[in-house]
Amino acid sequence: MVKLGADGVVLVQLLPPATSPASAALPSGAIVSRGTGAVRGIMVRHFPAEVISQEDIISVNGAGDTFLGAVLAGLAKVGVNGVHVEEIISRAQKAASLTLRSPESVSGRVVEVGWR
Numbered sequence: 001m002v003k004l005g006a007d008g009v010v011l012v013q014l015l016p017p018a019t020s021p022a023s024a025a026l027p028s029g030a031i032v033s034r035g036t037g038a039v040r041g042i043m044v045r046h047f048p049a050e051v052i053s054q055e056d057i058i059s060v061n062g063a064g065d066t067f068l069g070a071v072l073a074g075l076a077k078v079g080v081n082g083v084h085v086e087e088i089i090s091r092a093q094k095a096a097s098l099t100l101r102s103p104e105s106v107s108g109r110v111v112e113v114g115w116r
Contacts, residue, residue, distance in 0.1 A: 003064060003067060004049075006049055010044065010047075013042070015032070015041040016040060017039075017040050026043065031043070031044040031045070047093065049093055052097055052100060052101070056100075059100070060100060061105050063099045063100050065105070066095050066096045066110060067092045070088075070113065071092045074092065098110055
């Protein structure tokens with residue numbers, strides 16, 4: 001994942017050999033480079049950020065750390081609850097946006113997007 005600040009997040013994934021070559025199996029808007037062997041290809045997707053007005057941003061301190069913490073918490077749930085990467089990124093972006101609106105390094109409202 002590459003954080004782009006106000007422009008969102010770019011996700012780059014290696015596609016394993018078991019990945020279907022049918023384009024219908026891939027998310028819409030994905031850019032895919034196909035390969036053979038151990039890596040079936042590379043997929044690149046963009047996840048736009050929520051638009052936040054400058055007046056609503058109190059501090060940028062901790063927004064990236066909040067995003068990363070939410071991603072790690074989500075990744076810990078992947079095998080447990082069948083969580084998908086789209087949900088992980090969505091929740092992480094929401095958590096970061098709450099921190100942008102907070103004077104604290106991590107918004108106390110981050111629990112609202114938490115993993116249960």
